[in-house]
Amino acid sequence: MKNTRNTIAKSAILELIKNSEVALSHAEIQKMNQELCDRVTIYRVLDRLVAEDVIHKIATPDGTIKYAACHHHDNHHHTHNHVHFSCEKCHSVTCLDSVEPSFNVPKNYLVKQVNFTLSGLCPDCI
């Protein structure tokens, strides 16, 4: 992988994501960031953090992309095959690391990743 550097913007954005209970979108990060760095830099930092496997992308049912910190259970390879919950009302997106769905892998398809999202009402909105 290409050499990456630690910058103020990168650290700040990663902290925002790590400290957040819910996954954050680019727009949300931008609002929380305001004067820290340019809009474009946020896009580039997010891409870098994803490439470095420090955060992961979550596509919500309405097509919004959100970002959440990865929880490395062991030191080596980890997957993002856990379930996410997207609240219809407050639009929060949460990782449900404990929920592990089971399914039959269809023949003729090579499954590399799974992206499971439940939607409805979160505990705060129920």
Place this chain on the structure above:
Amino acid sequence: MKNTRNTIAKSAILELIKNSEVALSHAEIQKMNQELCDRVTIYRVLDRLVAEDVIHKIATPDGTIKYAACHHHDNHHHTHNHVHFSCEKCHSVTCLDSVEPSFNVPKNYLVKQVNFTLSGLCPDCI
């Protein structure tokens, strides 16, 4: 529900979606349609077809929204809780109606819909 009408644009767009093996995005429909109707009309027709429960939306892992025809198994209520497959290479999105995942619904959450997407390589790209 509000009265809806059958128009040339609506019929044509629905045919495109019904005849397609894979789910289609707004952009793809627009290209296939070219001179049939305005860009904005496509957005409005898609919204209408979703509201009428004739097609359903699928959010792909990269945030693109695609549309696929609903398969009503019985005459009455039906769900969209089946799995979708998104190909990394050709970006095709397919409904895998037969795959039925099982999982434990987390406490304190009210689950209304599930959106399960597998990604990797489709049979054509394997």
Place this chain on the structure above:
DNA sequence: TTTTTAAATGCAACAAAGTTGCGTTTTATT
């Protein structure tokens, strides 16, 4: 069939989201 009414459309204008190129700044190695 003709009239009527509201749904649907096209168009223009706008807003939001994401991308690209490039000159400048900054990180981290030498």
Place this chain on the structure above:
DNA sequence: AATAAAACGCAACTTTGTTGCATTTAAAAA
């Protein structure tokens, strides 16, 4: 301290999605 390239800001651009409004059109009513 000097160096190299990663990262940045900024401007310009493309793509995607939304809104208002005058006009057209589908379908119900007369």
